[in-house]
Amino acid sequence: MMKKIVRRYVWLSTAFVKQYLGIIIICLLVSLFAGTIILNVLSKLPTKKNTYRIGLIGVYNSNNLPQLVKAILASGITTIGPNQTVTNNLSTKLEISPDEKTYIYHFKDGLIWNNDTPFKSTNINLTIPSVKTSFPTNKSISFELPEKFSPFPSLLINPIVDKSGNLVSDFKILLSQNTNGNLTRIELTSNDLKLIIKIFPNASQVVTAYRLGEVDTIFGLISNPESDYKNDGEIEQTINFNQSVVLFFNTQDPSLKDRSIRQAIAYAIKNKSPESQRSLGPISPLSWAYNPLVKVYDFDATKAKKYLKNISVELATLPQFISLAESIKKDLEEIGVSVNLKITTTRPSNFQIYLSLFDSPVDPDQYTYWHSTQSQTNKSLLDNDKIDKLLEDGRRTMSILDRKRIYAEFQRTFSEELPALFLYHPRYLNLTRNPEIFKIIHPSLAF
Numbered sequence: 001m002m003k004k005i006v007r008r009y010v011w012l013s014t015a016f017v018k019q020y021l022g023i024i025i026i027c028l029l030v031s032l033f034a035g036t037i038i039l040n041v042l043s044k045l046p047t048k049k050n051t052y053r054i055g056l057i058g059v060y061n062s063n064n065l066p067q068l069v070k071a072i073l074a075s076g077i078t079t080i081g082p083n084q085t086v087t088n089n090l091s092t093k094l095e096i097s098p099d100e101k102t103y104i105y106h107f108k109d110g111l112i113w114n115n116d117t118p119f120k121s122t123n124i125n126l127t128i129p130s131v132k133t134s135f136p137t138n139k140s141i142s143f144e145l146p147e148k149f150s151p152f153p154s155l156l157i158n159p160i161v162d163k164s165g166n167l168v169s170d171f172k173i174l175l176s177q178n179t180n181g182n183l184t185r186i187e188l189t190s191n192d193l194k195l196i197i198k199i200f201p202n203a204s205q206v207v208t209a210y211r212l213g214e215v216d217t218i219f220g221l222i223s224n225p226e227s228d229y230k231n232d233g234e235i236e237q238t239i240n241f242n243q244s245v246v247l248f249f250n251t252q253d254p255s256l257k258d259r260s261i262r263q264a265i266a267y268a269i270k271n272k273s274p275e276s277q278r279s280l281g282p283i284s285p286l287s288w289a290y291n292p293l294v295k296v297y298d299f300d301a302t303k304a305k306k307y308l309k310n311i312s313v314e315l316a317t318l319p320q321f322i323s324l325a326e327s328i329k330k331d332l333e334e335i336g337v338s339v340n341l342k343i344t345t346t347r348p349s350n351f352q353i354y355l356s357l358f359d360s361p362v363d364p365d366q367y368t369y370w371h372s373t374q375s376q377t378n379k380s381l382l383d384n385d386k387i388d389k390l391l392e393d394g395r396r397t398m399s400i401l402d403r404k405r406i407y408a409e410f411q412r413t414f415s416e417e418l419p420a421l422f423l424y425h426p427r428y429l430n431l432t433r434n435p436e437i438f439k440i441i442h443p444s445l446a447f
Contacts, residue, residue, distance in 0.1 A: 380419035
C-alpha cells in the first residue's frame with residue numbers, strides 16, 4: 001500500500017514538471033536575476049555607521065591638525081615609534097645622501113588613496129619651505145634640504161594628501177572652519193565608523209557643550225582639583241608626558257637676569273608637582289634623548305633666602321593655573337618676596353614670570369624655543385652662548401648617539417641656567433557618556 005502511494009506522488013510530480021518545465025526554468029532565471037540586482041543595490045546603499053561625537057580644546061587649522069586626528073588617520077610618511085624615535089609609516093625605506101642633505105623615501109606596495117585610486121607619489125601635494133621636492137619614481141619622493149637638519153623626518157609625521165585632498169587612510173576627512181581659518185569641526189568617516197570632532201577654545205565651552213548633549217565625549221580636560229565631573233559620565237585619566245606646566249622667567253628682566261635669583265625662586269617653591277609627576281626639563285621623559293641627571297631644586301628655604309632679599313616680582317598665569325599660582329605666591333612671600341599676581345588668557349608681551357604650558361616636540365631639537373635668535377618663540381628671551389652652540393650642533397648632527405650626548409649636555413646646562421622652571425606633567429581627564437569610545441580611541445592618542 002505504501003509503495004503505491006509513493007509511486008502515485010512520483011508520477012504526479014513528474015507529470016507536473018513535464019507540463020510546466022518551461023515556466024519553472026523561466027521563474028528560476030528571473031529569481032536569480034532579481035536576486036543579483038537586489039544584492040548589488042544593497043551593497044551600494046550606505047551602511048549604518050557607529051557615530052561618536054567628540055569635543056576637543058585648542059586652536060587648530062588645516063595645516064595644524066589635532067594630534068588625536070593625526071593619530072587616527074595614521075597617514076604620514078613617517079610615524080612616532082618607541083622612545084619617540086621617528087620610523088617609517090607609509091614609507092618602507094629611507095636613503096640619505098652622502099652630504100646628508102637629501103632624503104629619499106620609498107613607499108610601500110599596494111597603497112591606495114581613499115577615493116580608491118592607486119597611490120602614486122607624484123600625486124602628493126606637499127610643500128615644505130626651503131625644501132626642494134621631486135619624484136624619482138612613482139613610488140618615491142625626494143627632499144633636498146639647503147643644509148643638514150637631523151629633525152627633518154619628524155616633519156613628515158603629518159598626513160599627506162593628493163591634489164584633491166584624498167588621504168592614504170581608512171578614513172575620509174571633512175574640515176569646517178570659521179572666518180579666521182580656525183577649525184571648528186572635523187568629520188572622519190570610515191566604512192563602519194563616523195567621528196564628529198568639535199573644537200572649542202576653552203574647557204568651559206567644551207564642558208557646557210557636553211552637558212547640553214552637543215558632544216558625548218571630551219578628550220583632554222586638564223585636571224583641576226576644583227572641578228568635579230564624577231556625575232557627568234565615565235572618566236579616564238592620562239598624564240601627558242609630552243607637556244609640562246612651566247614657570248618661564250624673563251631672563252632679560254633686571255630683577256631676574258642673574259641666574260642665582262632664578263634658582264633661589266626655584267628653591268622657594270615647596271610643591272612643584274601637585275597631583276602629578278614631576279617634570280625635569282624641556283625634553284619629554286618618553287624621548288630617547290631624555291636625561292634625568294639634572295639639577296632639580298627641591299625646596300630649600302636657606303638657599304632661597306640667600307638671594308631673595310627686597311625683591312618684588314609679577315607672576316602672570318593662565319586661568320587654569322590660578323590655584324597653583326596662588327600657592328607659588330604664598331611660598332615666595334614666606335621667603336620675603338613681594339608677588340603681584342596677574343591673570344591672563346594669552347602670553348603677555350612683557351612679563352617677569354609667566355606660568356603656562358610647554359609642549360615638547362617629537363624630536364629633541366629645541367632650537368626654536370631657546371636659541372637667542374628666536375625672538376618670537378624664545379619665551380624666556382634666553383641668550384646663552386653654550387646653549388646656542390649645543391642647539392646648533394644638535395640639529396646638524398645625524399648620529400643618534402652623538403645627538404644623545406649633545407642633548408644630555410643641553411639639559412644639564414639648561415637646568416643650571418634655568419630660563420624656565422619645569423614643574424610637572426599635567427594630568428588630563430577624558431570624559432564620556434559612552435565608554436565604548438575608549439576601546440576604539442585610547443585617550444593617550446590625543447598626546
